[in-house]
Amino acid sequence: METTGKNFVTVEKSTTSKIDQIDFDNLSFGSVFTDHMLVCNYKNGAWEAPQVVPYGPLTLDPSAKIFHYGQSIFEGMKAYKDTEEKVWLFRPLDNHKRLNISAKRLAIPEIPEEFFMKGLKTLLKTDENWIPKQDGSSLYIRPFIFASGQGFHASPADEYKFMICLAPSGAYFSGKVKVLIEEKYSRSANGGVGYAKAGGNYAGQFYPTQLAVEKGYNQVIWTDDNTHEYIEEAGAMNIFIRINDTLITGPTSDRILDGITRKSILEIAKDQNINVEVRKITVSEVVEAAKNGSLKEMFGAGTAAVISPIATFGYKGTDYDLPELPESYASSLKKLITDIQYNRSEDKFGWRFEA
Ligand code: PLP
Numbered sequence: 001m002e003t004t005g006k007n008f009v010t011v012e013k014s015t016t017s018k019i020d021q022i023d024f025d026n027l028s029f030g031s032v033f034t035d036h037m038l039v040c041n042y043k044n045g046a047w048e049a050p051q052v053v054p055y056g057p058l059t060l061d062p063s064a065k066i067f068h069y070g071q072s073i074f075e076g077m078k079a080y081k082d083t084e085e086k087v088w089l090f091r092p093l094d095n096h097k098r099l100n101i102s103a104k105r106l107a108i109p110e111i112p113e114e115f116f117m118k119g120l121k122t123l124l125k126t127d128e129n130w131i132p133k134q135d136g137s138s139l140y141i142r143p144f145i146f147a148s149g150q151g152f153h154a155s156p157a158d159e160y161k162f163m164i165c166l167a168p169s170g171a172y173f174s175g176k177v178k179v180l181i182e183e184k185y186s187r188s189a190n191g192g193v194g195y196a197k198a199g200g201n202y203a204g205q206f207y208p209t210q211l212a213v214e215k216g217y218n219q220v221i222w223t224d225d226n227t228h229e230y231i232e233e234a235g236a237m238n239i240f241i242r243i244n245d246t247l248i249t250g251p252t253s254d255r256i257l258d259g260i261t262r263k264s265i266l267e268i269a270k271d272q273n274i275n276v277e278v279r280k281i282t283v284s285e286v287v288e289a290a291k292n293g294s295l296k297e298m299f300g301a302g303t304a305a306v307i308s309p310i311a312t313f314g315y316k317g318t319d320y321d322l323p324e325l326p327e328s329y330a331s332s333l334k335k336l337i338t339d340i341q342y343n344r345s346e347d348k349f350g351w352r353f354e355a
């Protein structure tokens with residue numbers, strides 16, 4: 001066990017490594033994990049010192065509240081290696097802030113910034129060799145907090161674990177993305193937890209998404225729970241719609257996650273003199289635009305997939321194909337944001353963060 005300088009994070013190194021078994025040229029998303037993980041326990045009303053330990057299973061009491069009441073939240077971020085082998089994060093303090101916004105909503109104790117950042121940096125240093133150098137690959141970082149405290153009483157737990165696991169990853173989607181605009185199910189509701197990254201939000205998406213997959217689509221476009229007339233999110237991504245040369249995305253709300261990729265794209269697009277509108281957008285407007293040819297692009301935006309162009313959307317039994325543009329906003333914005341992330345361009349926004 002060692003503590004690193006002034007860092008209060010302890011490190012217990014794994015005696016073996018799985019790294020030689022990994023095919024870094026053919027990484028899928030989030031399916032292989034590095035040799036270590038971060039664990040930080042909340043007990044007796046306080047977070048204890050974070051520990052980097054060998055990656056492995058946990059032992060939990062069957063009455064732990066995570067299993068019964070779903071008290072669990074997570075974040076998604078990435079670490080990028082540049083050509084000089086320097087490691088970069090993208091707006092990590094925003095992930096920390098959002099984790100605590102989620103924590104508050106789920107009655108989970110907030111994690112101090114120092115625990116999050118020092119824990120993350122120490123873990124990244126320990127598993128530095130796992131950060132892919134291959135183009136388009138990165139190290140997906142999954143911070144999460146869940147209720148490990150026991151008891152069937154339907155109330156917040158008294159013990160929690162804050163953990164971080166790392167997964168060297170390639171692209172989230174492969175091939176063309178075909179989405180179905182949802183007319184019945186909802187991801188979130190006013191006054192609910194849609195703006196939080198609560199585990200249960202994703203569990204609730206699985207069944208409607210399975211139904212869409214059975215019909216030949218990859219993802220659901222979530223609409224508002226009240227009228228199903230407003231476009232809100234694309235699966236686990238924020239959504240952008242280009243009508244003629246205007247790029248539109250919905251305003252964040254109780255129901256929509258305040259995506260870091262979304263807000264970065266908005267700033268980059270404005271900087272590129274792209275006309276940007278943050279406003280409610282109706283399904284009828286999009287269908288009408290598809291019919292009259294003014295609908296140029298639709299894409300999802302999120303950490304895992306970065307920017308994921310939509311090739312086709314389905315609505316009320318009709319499929320609408322998007323045009324294939326030689327110079328799309330999706331591809332130019334993706335290049336601009338990933339160039340910042342991988343330290344291939346100047347970062348005038350101050351988003352890049354040396355790990
Ligand atoms: N919307 C939802 C529901 C998400 O789960 C995510 C993923 O984190 C996003 C949007 C995109 O957010 P970000 O760009 O911060 O990853």
Ligand code: COI
Pocket residue numbers: 075076077202236302303304305
């Ligand atoms: C991300 O984009 O980081 C997400 O958290 C989406 C995830 C559900 C894979």
